[in-house]
Amino acid sequence: MLGNQQSNFERFKKELNYTYEKVSFYRKHMDNAGTDPNSIRSPADIMKLPYTEKKHYRKNFPLGVLAKGYKPNDIRLTRSQSSGTTGDRLVTVEVGMLLLNRALKCARANPAIEKAILNHKRKTCRYAAPNCSDVECANPNSTMEDRLLSDGTLVLPVYHDLLTTSDELIERALNEIREYKPDLYYIDPTHFAFLVRHARKRGVTLPAAPVMATYTSPTRCSRRQIADMFSGQQGVIELLASSEMGWLGLECPHGRLHMNTDSFFLEVIRDDRYAEPGEIGELYVTSLDNGALPHIRYKTGDAIRLLNEDCPCGNHLPVAEMQGRLVNFIKRENRYLASPQDIDRLIDAPSWLDQYQCHQVDENQITLKVLVNDHYSEGVERELANEVENYLGQACVVNTEKLTYIATDRSGKFQATKSEVEMVADVETSTTFGDAHVISG
């Protein structure tokens, strides 16, 4: 687990008691697992508690998962509706002030973001998959007014399938940014890199403001393109967030991801045990603020690697490295071979590359798809493919495709590394993570 173990454990116990008392689904869930809050006496006991998953919240929303005393139409609640990274939909709510507090605690990791968030007249431009917002940003007939949320967020227009976005919509997004003059960009990095590419082609300079990247993890290639547009400031600031929980981690000015243990009880689980520093594991999150929709040991499907080091930025929040969604890891024989982060490290950010997708088609085959620019020279993508093959110990053949279009997922998000290979749950053993942590930064 992350953070100050003892003080967070006390808060964890309070949240557990609160949830058991107030949330009908979770009481049943614990009863079915044969546990109750009294059986959790030390941090080591936490592993006895059943985890929760997205499907539990979807199935029981709102009747079973809202804490007693809340109704979905409570004006204190903020609602979020998501198709999810995996296309697995979810509606969730939480007390708006709690979400704000979580964000503020997390924002302390990065002064530029903290300053932007504390600005009550903040003007945010959002550029991400259309179904990540409640407004019709994929509708070419929508106006700026249609897409302006009451918190000052302007949702920029973009098509669901990013690379099919019309020139007209790109032009409109660029014009709206210049007109709105945001003091914060809240973006999906793949989407924003795409927009930045088109801005450069048109000779357009976008107004400077912190660029906070969420929805998907930024690749080095996206980072390079965005940083080129915003020289003189930190290029991309990664935010690890979810619709359900809010802000879970934020990148500091030194490029380290600080996990928000002030707001959450965070566990990193690897093969049914806590991951050691340096190891990759799955992030489980427990809320700690007795909210409207408390989560206990919520299995996020995100993998992180704990880094046991102090950050030169001075922030006390623990440091980790995002590895990507577990479903997107390269897998073989029911073992994780490489994380999306591992693949991204291998691909890096060559000047000729605009966008890539490393797609594991089956256990033996990967296709490396590349979108290239004028710096491209024949065959360079093969060198990258060879690096990936070598890293995987020749376990998979990596074919290459130079393309002008790569489809986004149904969720509207673009996964730079994705896999069609599924882990088989009933043969999951203590070795599923294999050596996926071996590469160091």
Added chain:
Amino acid sequence: MSFLAEEYREKLIQDFPALSRELDGTPITYLDNAATTLKPRAMVDAVNEYYLGISTNIHRGKHYAIEEVSNRYEQARYKVAELIGCGGNEVVFVRNTTEGVNLVADGLGVAVEDHVVIFSDAHHSNMLPWLGRGQVHHVRFDEQGAVDWDHYESLLKLEPKVVAMTSCSNVTGIHIPLERAVGMAKQVGALVLVDGAQTVPHRRINVGELDVDFLSFSAHKMIGPTGIGILYGKRHCLEKLRPNNLGGGMVDWVELGEYRLRKIPHRFEAGTPHIAGAYGLGAAIDYLNQLGFDQLREDDRAMGRYMLEQALARSYLRVVNPDSEADRGGVISVSIPGQEKLDDFARILSDSYGVMCRNGHLCAQPYLDMLGTGQVLRASAYFYTRREDVDRFFSGLDEIAEMLLDNTGVVGASSVRFP
């Protein structure tokens, strides 16, 4: 009016693998049959029979497999002809009801000065194809949602070239007295097109007896495959209809600059058709015939009555056309006064209760706008629907309403989100 025997229904349910599916551990209750029905194993087997066999083309060449497959394709056409009481050459295979209506609207050559009468409760598929063709007049409906027959009669005095009607509303499940509606139109010499998408799956329509000129319906709403629909046209009407797709399979002779159309119905089936779909459609018709259309009709009526009773027993619901005397099938649409959108209701019914129904404007937006309902929730049954399934829909709705409705009538939390 009587339900199918429950034991028999349970036996039929076993033919539908989808009905044993669960959503997050909850058995599903499928009440979106007006949109598309579920598919029985026998129908899917027939589709597979084509694809796993020598899946050759039809009517092109002389090898054995072509003959075999062409025969099966044409057999499906004859089954449709027997089903609706017409000649085999009066059955055109199209993609769906919508394509059938478009083919007629496009091919009739409606002149600017011609009058076209359409019904305001129409699905968009029997409304939009007519717009911009001649002078279009919409038959009014009263505030309950029932046909204004006087208005219809007054519009017929314009001597329209075409009357396009919907035999059963996809919103209300109410079947209009087709004999009356068609008869009135024929008296003024109009061509009559019937959108039968919601009727043919439940009741026999005999096009000869009714004197209908065109009838369009879809296989997927009657346990058949998607991608194949039927346009019936009287022989002489089809002869005059202009095909809107040109290409292979629909011509007898082609020279540079001119061609000679094949006989009906083949001239309307350009390109390789949905052969596997025809196999599936044939199997679907066999299945329904075996079940018996009299039983289907009576079960549908009994379900319609039951759904209406359940809806009327709930004061927070407003039924679209609650006329208890109407000839009603197993479809009910309800609105909740004060609730413009019912997305949350539909989503929770699905995700928490496993009840899959439809919400929105049901592709009949002008009709619902006219009634001022906003979005509606629609539950629609088919012969594999149990009364308990309908009970689950309404009891789920009760619980959700208790949770979501308050004195202000506001549902849901703020959509404002902190970044």
